[in-house]
Amino acid sequence: MKNPFETDEHKAFRETIRSFVEKEITPFAHEWDEAGAVPWELHEKLGALGFFGFGIDEEYGGLGFDDPFMRAIASEEIAKCGFGGVGAAVGGRGISLDPIQKLAAPEIRDRVLKDIVLGKKGSSLGITEPGGGSDVASLKTTAKRDGNHFVINGSKTFITGGMESDYFVIGARTGGPGLTGISLFFVEADTPGFSRTPLSKKMGWWASNQATLYFDDVRVPATNLMGQEDYGFIAIMHNFNNERLGLIAVALGMMKAAYEDSIAWAKERETFGKPLIKHQVIRHKIADMSARIDAVESYMNMICWQMSQGETPVAELSKAKFFATKSLEFVASEAMQILGGAGYLRGNRVECIYREVKVIAIGGGSEEIMRDLAVRQMGL
Numbered sequence: 001m002k003n004p005f006e007t008d009e010h011k012a013f014r015e016t017i018r019s020f021v022e023k024e025i026t027p028f029a030h031e032w033d034e035a036g037a038v039p040w041e042l043h044e045k046l047g048a049l050g051f052f053g054f055g056i057d058e059e060y061g062g063l064g065f066d067d068p069f070m071r072a073i074a075s076e077e078i079a080k081c082g083f084g085g086v087g088a089a090v091g092g093r094g095i096s097l098d099p100i101q102k103l104a105a106p107e108i109r110d111r112v113l114k115d116i117v118l119g120k121k122g123s124s125l126g127i128t129e130p131g132g133g134s135d136v137a138s139l140k141t142t143a144k145r146d147g148n149h150f151v152i153n154g155s156k157t158f159i160t161g162g163m164e165s166d167y168f169v170i171g172a173r174t175g176g177p178g179l180t181g182i183s184l185f186f187v188e189a190d191t192p193g194f195s196r197t198p199l200s201k202k203m204g205w206w207a208s209n210q211a212t213l214y215f216d217d218v219r220v221p222a223t224n225l226m227g228q229e230d231y232g233f234i235a236i237m238h239n240f241n242n243e244r245l246g247l248i249a250v251a252l253g254m255m256k257a258a259y260e261d262s263i264a265w266a267k268e269r270e271t272f273g274k275p276l277i278k279h280q281v282i283r284h285k286i287a288d289m290s291a292r293i294d295a296v297e298s299y300m301n302m303i304c305w306q307m308s309q310g311e312t313p314v315a316e317l318s319k320a321k322f323f324a325t326k327s328l329e330f331v332a333s334e335a336m337q338i339l340g341g342a343g344y345l346r347g348n349r350v351e352c353i354y355r356e357v358k359v360i361a362i363g364g365g366s367e368e369i370m371r372d373l374a375v376r377q378m379g380l
């Protein structure tokens, strides 16, 4: 779909990221996925390209500006490699950057942010707990004040990049039950009492790691409190907006990759004396897939435009996220069907995309939670 808001800068940025992904990621993505990790060099190369720099000041290695269209372009183009774990491995830090820049004490921010943005160090955001992820207001990890320190106890799970990250932004309860009473903390991986174990045997995102984090009397200076004590919930909710935009764009990139591969196969494969693409049933599948891709792309671009005007369209972001993942589920399934048995073999993009639909549909706000939030935001 044409994007009426596209500028020459957006085109040039897309071209830069696309050619990087085609040369430096796609040829190796399956190998990295099977190996369960990407080389650290990739973090640094993407850091040098400005991949992690949106909304980050130049003094911290950032681009010095934000642009929702460019954020979406970056997420879409890396997703086209077809192996979502690659984007997750490098992009996992993305959801911790804004809190570190805006809420961390200047000493912490000045010491760590540039290295994270340039891909030299890793960072993660830890909100989800073994007891649940959707109901953020019920999180149970505690941080109790002890003089000039806080003492953190509890655990987090499914934390992307958690096995390699040097730094963590953690949600913990400092007050009573409910959404007021939650605060954010900066925790360094070498703090005594902190430990981690990997989640293994996952359905997808193999190239990235997810960790369970354990906090056993982890003492951090009171200056590691990020933002106002007891009011971290608002910051967590605010942070979800760019994450959700990124996931909509990832779903779009995955759909485009699956669509492209299914068309290439439909042109090549012959059944009953003619290429698949000449069979009407297959042509209808292609039309259905294409319509959904167009709808998600147009919806996303409209949201990017609203965001670029300084708005925060929470209801639209929520609706677009579940609409994008439902569309992705449809496109991945139809693409797989067109590939037939060939699609069932590991190593091709469609097989991986099909397996990775659910992580996009659940992570960063599940389809159910997105519907609920959208309707509440609509004042109902």
Ligand SMILES: Cc1cc2nc3c(=O)[nH]c(=O)nc-3n(C[C@H](O)[C@H](O)[C@H](O)COP(=O)(O)OP(=O)(O)OC[C@H]3O[C@@H](n4cnc5c(N)ncnc54)[C@H](O)[C@@H]3O)c2cc1C
Pocket (backbone or CB within 6 Å): 092, 124, 125, 126, 127, 128, 131, 132, 133, 134, 135, 157, 158, 159, 160, 161, 205, 210, 359, 362, 363, 364, 365, 366, 367, 368, 369
């Ligand atoms: C690969 C991967 C990477 C992740 N990375 C991170 C990370 O880096 N940091 C982080 O903090 N978290 C991360 N997560 C966690 C993710 O955000 C949570 O999985 C998600 O928020 C859902 O939480 P849950 O899995 O605990 O499901 P639950 O909250 O237990 O919900 C289970 C199911 O019930 C549904 N449900 C819940 N409440 C309701 C309701 N009121 N009405 C109807 N349905 C409901 C949910 O939609 C879901 O389908 C990751 C998850 C995965 C799988």
